[in-house]
Amino acid sequence: MPLNLKGTFTYKIPEELLQEIQIGMRVLVPFGGKKIYTGIVFEIHNRQPETFTAKEIISILDEKPILPEAQLHFWNWLSTYYLQNIGEFYRFAFPSSLKLESETYLKLKPNTEINFENLDVNEMYLIQALEVRQMINVTEIEAFIPKKLIVKTINALIDLQYIEVDEKIAEKYKAKEISYLKVNQDVLRDNFLPEVLKSLDKAPKQKDLFLLILSKQQENENQPVKKSFVFEEGNFSHSQLKSLLEKNLIEEYLLQKDRLESFEGEIETLEKLTDLQFAANEEINLSFKQNINVLLHGVTASGKTHLYLEHIQECINNEKNVLFLLPEISLTKQIIQRLEKKYGKSLCFYHTKLTDFERVEVWRKVRNNEIKILIGTRNALFLPFLNLGLIIVDEEHDFSYRPREVSPYFNAKDAALVLANFYKSHVILGSATPSVESFYLAEKGKLKYVFLGKRFGGVALPTVELINFEEAQKLQQSKGQFSFKLIEKLKENLEQKKQSIILHNRRGYAHVVECESCGYVNYCSNCDVVMTYHKYSREMKCHYCGQKATKPAICPKCHSEKINERGVGIEQIEEELQKLFPESEIDRMDVDSMRKKFAYEKLYEKIESGEAEIILGTQMISKGLDFDSIELVAIPKADSLLYTQDFRAEEKAYQLITQVSGRAGRTSGEGKILIQTYNPQHQVFTLIRENDTAGIYKHFLEERKKFLYPPFVKLILIELKHRREDKADRASQFLGSVLHKYLPPECILGPEKSPIGKVRNLYQFQVLLKLPKGKNYQIYKDLILKSLAEFDEITGYHSIKKSITVDF
């Protein structure tokens, strides 16, 4: 069932469907009196239910299972591992038109004699309605049949073979058509041509157009002339073409085209691997032979893509298919272009920006084994692969693989490893900054660690310099947020016509707006967070619920006019930069400035053409911006990256700094990174400067071990939310006490108020569970399930929203 409900539902298989039905097929089932849902056959058994009578399956929607068995295993694993209902994964996995709900259409069976005498009133109504209009959906039936009787009526008529269920997709789906042009056959026949051309003498433009189409058509008989071609190639107008069409000299016709764009061009052959890449490649091959998956740790611009391509090719040579996962499809044009060039039509994309029809089409193609390579975001994991040989997870550390705010929660990197296991295929996790968890797995031998420590073509890695900002301020060598040194380097870079990147990971202008005399700060009325001041849009914004407010001119509490702005946001950095470099083109890239349509594309072009001189951005700039003339990366307030309330703060800071640094000097090898900090002796910064990758992971792992965090323990977070604070509080206390009954106290942190006590008017309390790894984990998890079941027994707590996050 595509619903967030516990477990599965049992239905009776009607006699006539017994032969047909298979696990993994979609079936139409009645649910809750008058609803019809598309369920998926999860299990076929003959255990008689004791507590209820099973309803009958109405019909089967597929001729062959829409889901391979491996996918069902995968769903089941996700559901038990992440403690989310399997229906949630069903909902997440399927394009909505494949899980039609009451939108299901009915139609009369063709060539059927209907004997009206045996029908009851409702059945009669429905038949009559169908005689008037060929198709009708379940929602529309509500207009003339009592809700409770709808399912019964439909069932009876299906049994009588008078009506049948129509697959909505088959009807609504239409392949996209493209217009083509051709010269009228009659014109070419009988030597009409000179006469025609003469007739066009008074319309030279039309004549040119006619000749263009003719010549293009004769150039290659097998390649039809696209309508769009005449507007792209020649400078012709629609009216000129229209005249030719009216004179019947040119004909327009339509051809079906696959909705999905696929590249038609030359196929590129792979360049030879460098020695280093070759060695890495051998390691991967060897590892795959032993059935060990690979963590490919390749510094920025080391040619990971090249290795991917190598293995994609090998996989295809072995008649198997490839799934290539990316964190976000839009930000990685380079890889896509390379793959498109090489694989053309056997390549497909799947991501959240596709329309539903496009998704269904990819589903069909994958299901029919027409696709060799599927490039997609994490929702591509759910496609019905038949013959998967390799999964590549690019930028495996990326947090887009595991968004906390999307339900159901799961980590696509880990899920990919599990899915590959069900398909008996291999995995390459690739990153310039692997997650600490993956690195640890590699250390433990669960993954093969393959390291590419040098950039492609011997290009040097950027040099890292730490600027002691405290000292600079003491010596009065600074202005605002910038030390003279940083300003100087920026200036140099600008003079050399090179581009610079500045990273500042805080949106808005000022983090807090505070009254100097009474200390009042502007809190969001829905959430327990301060509102951030956005000078550009002149408003206060809550980054949690999106609420907006005007900035107070005087303190609403004490009416003082001394309103202070504290906590430097990116807009303020932009303002300062603008003052320091009034002549330069400075562009800001953050969620707020990229909200407009094509904002990203425009900026991309601006950087590519060299128009943009300084690009200032939040963590967004760490992805996809691979341009040759970026030489300098500066992080003026690097400390702010470290001090966030998150045990992964240092890891994230390292990843962000390294990823952004990777944008510098990709071909010149003269990239410079400037990290401005009050703590130049901080281990994370010094290890980054020394480029001591092994050291930094050692540091992270030591810290995690010391404070008991992943990968040394498993984390499960239980959050309870309610509109009333006391109720959420009491519920969390109770849950805590139940958990204490079953689990050792050192495993349980809390219950306590969540770090953000209120979001969107819901008060949040939480219990954090730190569980041992290994065999005991499952035992402990079962005990947690037992505790949660006990919690659920209290009816008073049923109104509490409960969310469980495993491995966040």
Place this chain on the structure above:
DNA sequence: AGCACGCCGACT
């Protein structure tokens, strides 16, 4: 999710 059932307030 959606919908029925049921228990309390402001209406003709």
Place this chain on the structure above:
DNA sequence: GTCGGCGTGCTC
């Protein structure tokens, strides 16, 4: 007296 508010429970 009743209509309807939404809090609560159930769906094979």
